[in-house]
Amino acid sequence: MDDKTMHNGELETGIPLIPPSEIKALEEKALREKRESETSDSTEESVLYWQQNDHIPAKLSALKETLKEVIGLGVSFDVVFREMNFAGRNAGLLFLNGFTNDDILTEILTRLTYLKPEDVSNQQVLTEMMTKYIPHVQVERDTRLSKIINEVLSGLCALFIEDAHSAILLDARKYPVRGLEEPDVERVVRGARDGFTETLVTNVNLVRRRVRDPGLHIEILKVGRRTRTDVGLVFIDDIADRTQVEAIRAKIQEVDLEGLPLGDKQLEEAIVNKGWHPYPLVRYSERPDVVSSHLLEGRIVIMVDTSPSVMIMPSTFLDLCQHAEENRQTPFMGTYLRWIRFIGIFASMFLLPLWMLLVVHPELKPVGLDIIGPHENSKIPIILQFMIVEFGVDLLRLAAVHTPTPLASAMGLIAAILVGDIAVKTGLFVNEVVLYMAVATIGMYATPSYELGLANRMVRLLLLIATALFGVKGFVIGTTLLILLLTTHRSYNSSYLWPFIPFSAKAMGEILFRKPLLMSRRRPALNKTRDNTKMGSEMNPRREH
Structure with a gap:
């Protein structure tokens, strides 16, 4: 018996033999500790952590081990690695279930199954498969495993051939797509009914x-x-x-x-x-x-x-005030709609502060407008009424978003009758407060940009507070600060209030009036375009040469 012969559970050299179960337990413990200590921030870092390089392993068994740790192969149900044999070579197809067009992929795999070992060379197997035997449009080849995994997570399929050290990427994606519908925020009376989707x-x-x-x-x-x-x-x-x-x-x-x-x-x-x-x-x-x-x-x-x-x-600010409906009507009606929209936006910002100013300083009322202002005393100060109604309108807006459609009408009745009407009758609110707040809210919703409408609402709230506290000085200083704030707000090195500040008469005319198509010959100067003309060569000398 030589020195390696086992005797009573030990080697004759005196080194105890570790049972296979303990070896497996130690390997699992080391693997668990390695998983827990991983702090990779990207796919590339994760691949390097598990296999020390970003190359595709030669053997599919090693590849599967890396994919198990990096992408969750065998853990995530939608990560599929289909093993097959093409032209006498072991192959594996990696894809995400649900992102793949089954018909296209089945057609490609069917053609590859007909290959025999003599149909492809040993050195150029992937190249010949790509150029001769894969009937698909979008196909590419890569040797980086991290790039392959990222593309698979985007919906592509990856075909691995053993000992090839690279993979073929097939774009056979089929994303879940919502049908084309007209956007709720930008509806028009006449015009296209298609809108963007999530794809x-x-x-x-x-x-x-x-x-x-x-x-x-x-x-x-x-x-x-x-x-x-x-x-x-x-x-x-x-x-x-x-x-x-x-x-x-x-x-x-x-x-x-x-x-x-x-x-x-x-x-x-x-x-x-x-x-x-x-x-x-x-x-x-x-x-x-x-x-x-x-x-x-x-x-x-x-x-x-x-x-x-x-x-x-x-x-810019004035760009956000324009809507597609203005260009779907005649120039005259488009200009009219644009002015109505501007008046609504102005009312959403300044109507309530101006009314508050005239209430605080009745001597500022123009002749013949004595009807402005509350004629009845209320139990709550005017500014507090505005604050309550402001927050109430926002609360109703949030509730409308989360209210199921069948219950929307019921919520509207509750808001209009139970809250608004009863609050006025009990003397908590003045009629004019509810009226002007309704007009300002309509103006906010008439603003084409939802984000701009919310910002204008916040400005209205601050102007209300400034006017209630400091009267004329508060309104004037607040309005001045607003203009300065918007002027210093830069839109890629351009004034946010362009063409009002700095003033450009021609550009301002394009904003205030919806000109006929053939009269609008140049692009806005704000964009600093390389070609600023919209018409033919008679208006653009550059095109004649």
């Missing part, structure tokens, strides 16, 4: 359908270490200002977040409005026709996957 590819197609320009560029950027959200940077290359495009692209690339689960709003806070300023610097839209018209004006559009709205940049 980026669908939104791009809706814009491409309207802008068939070869200069329309759509760059895809990945944002978020964990979510890897697709962000589309959309612009027309020969119109948009390239400096502005590069600045926006750089800001998106510099975003260092875990992800964008809430979509475009989080991206806006990361790249544009980073402080506590209430006014929006971008315009949101869910209408592809509105977005297309802004692209033709030289603006830049940002699309975020999973968001049904897109961001239009740059935008």
